[in-house]
């Protein structure tokens with residue numbers, strides 16, 4: 001809804017009221033219409049101010065309403081009503097003006113923003129475009145290139161930048177509503193006619209065609225098959241037409257996006273990112289019943305790539321850090337690398353680098369005086385255990401002990417300490433100061449407070465933290481295993497790395513499975529597999545009675561560790577080179593391998609690559625839910641979109657399974673399992689069967705079919 005009052009004698013003040021972000025629900029839209037009528041019919045009122053309740057102008061259209069039939073007045077005529085008002089209307093922008101919120105502000109005749117306000121049109125992240133006139137008014141106000149940038153990236157603009165761009169008329173550090181009221185008084189006698197953006201011509205640009213062409217090319221490259229970014233460019237292109245025609249084009253494009261599965265997927269992802277914050281543990285402990293401990297000082301042990309990124313992320317979150325590394329050369333290199341990362345980050349954010357927040361050590365002693373330790377040494381259980389033993393002896397009571405591990409048993413590490421309840425896994429993703437995902441892994445003895453503290457620290461570091469149970473590979477890497485496995489089997493059966501990667505990249509992954517393996521290094525998984533004992537000789541393709549592909553191991557034996565060695569599944573021009581080229585050596589190697597093992601190469605098509613890789617991965621996701629390692633499908637989907645480059649416009653693997661149809665996924669898995677009975681990951685899991693028998697409920701209902709989560713090893 002919206003509230004109305006008359007202030008300073010002649011200013012009608014309309015306050016949008018829909019906590020927490022004053023989203024433009026049907027009631028708010030109706031409120032704007034009613035309160036505008038009131039202000040316009042009140043003869044004492046000479047000008048109007050629109051503001052938002054509780055320091056937030058407006059977070060945009062109410063996204064929750066998108067999934068049900070529309071009620072109440074439409075946003076476009078509501079904004080047109082504001083723009084065509086005969087009395088000047090001023091938007092008082094505090095907090096955020098996003099999406100429909102900014103579109104409403106663009107319908108006002110003046111915009112006053114608080115210096116800390118953020119403005120933007122982030123609809124592209126929801127699979128949409130600014131469809132309430134935003135794609136037509138913004139370019140008219142600030143020009144096509146700036147509008148294209150804001151609309152296609154969906155980025156938030158600071159008040160300072162907004163002023164520079166001409167998006168707002170004034171920025172203030174004072175009370176924004178008071179300033180807007182003063183401003184409204186000063187313009188009360190002026191006609192709003194010349195301030196209606198819809199009447200502006202689109203500003204001239206010497207080579208608009210080249211601008212659109214360049215942006216469209218960039219957008220298509222980045223979009224990975226997403227429709228919205230392309231539609232955003234098309235909508236802005238229509239701003240060169242008369243306003244009414246541009247609006248019609250905006251409407252057509254919006255209608256296509258609105259009904260697309262992509263918009264549904266991206267809106268699901270929006271809410272899933274928020275849902276994972278409401279974590280729970282097998283004991284019943286929950287996010288809203290557990291208070292995290294504030295972390296002021298932390299120690300990072302091991303300054304390889306991960307330790308450096310973690311240190312930077314902690315410092316940027318305002319935490320004092322002791323960064324520790326025993327190897328002198330590594331320590332020196334890390335100091336330099338961390339300082340320059342901090343300097344670059346500070347420059348980007350327009351602040352001073354917090355170099356004084358970090359100090360370095362070559363021994364463990366400072367651990368005695370910190371609130372939390374993140375161990376980030378090499379992924380080796382014996383080494384990590386030793387570190388945890390030392391920490392247990394050194395740390396003051398109450399210090400949280402966290403391991404940055406990508407899949408090792410957190411319970412084993414905890415058992416090396418006197419305080420297993422204070423031990424959790426914190427699985428960061430490289431580069432740790434950039435990637436948004438954090439898996440927080442609770443062991444069987446982790447206390448709710450340890451989990452709450454790690455979750456909150458992750459949030460403070462700008463991450464989306466997902467609490468997961470303890471099992472090999474946790475959620476992300478556990479699901480990666482059957483996916484990789486299928487890719488290897490497909491090579492054995494006749495596919496090439498280039499073809500498999502092409503299919504997966506067309507699906508929307510940033511990189512296919514083989515390019516990704518080359519980038520992360522083939523030796524990492526090899527070392528883990530060797531520790532488990534590799535099969536050899538005639539049994540090379542069988543492990544524990546099941547089909548096993550030794551291809552990755554054989555490549556590593558040849559010193560082909562991927563991009564860093566210049567050779568892996570592809571060849572590169574030099575070690576560390578970035579351009580992957582098909583390698584004739586590999587082709588020859590695969591042919592010899594097939595001959596040696598009596599395999600006959602067959603033609604493998606696009607559908608088989610997609611189904612075998614993705615359905616095996618999804619099947620493992622169902623198992624993870626069944627085992628209680630993830631509390632719900634949203635947790636898995638957030639992990640895959642934010643950590644494993646799953647395309648956001650496909651929602652995540654569990655959402656995608658529901659989109660494809662659970663029945664179809666089940667049937668295809670049954671088919672492939674019949675063809676390959678020696679591959680257990682293709683055997684459909686019970687939860688999938690149960691969901692199909694129950695009529696394939698939507699993903700939002702799956703939690704009702706899950707057992708209480710529990711830690712399983």
Ligand SMILES: CC/C=C\C/C=C/C(=O)SCCNC(=O)CCNC(=O)[C@H](O)C(C)(C)COP(=O)(O)OP(=O)(O)OC[C@H]1O[C@@H](n2cnc3c(N)ncnc32)[C@H](O)[C@@H]1OP(=O)(O)O
Nearest residue numbers: 021023059060061062063064098099100122130131132274
């Ligand atoms: C017919 C269509 C016509 C016109 C086109 C217009 C389209 C749009 O406007 S689409 C919406 C565009 N706006 C956005 O994308 C903004 C989305 N929100 C955010 O980015 C953030 O929430 C925020 C920056 C506004 C605030 O961030 P923060 O303080 O970190 O809070 P949360 O993100 O946790 O959000 C709190 C709470 O509010 C819910 N919420 C936020 N925005 C919306 C919204 N636009 N509609 C509905 N609900 C919203 C959010 O889900 C949180 O609630 P839950 O924890 O219960 O999920």
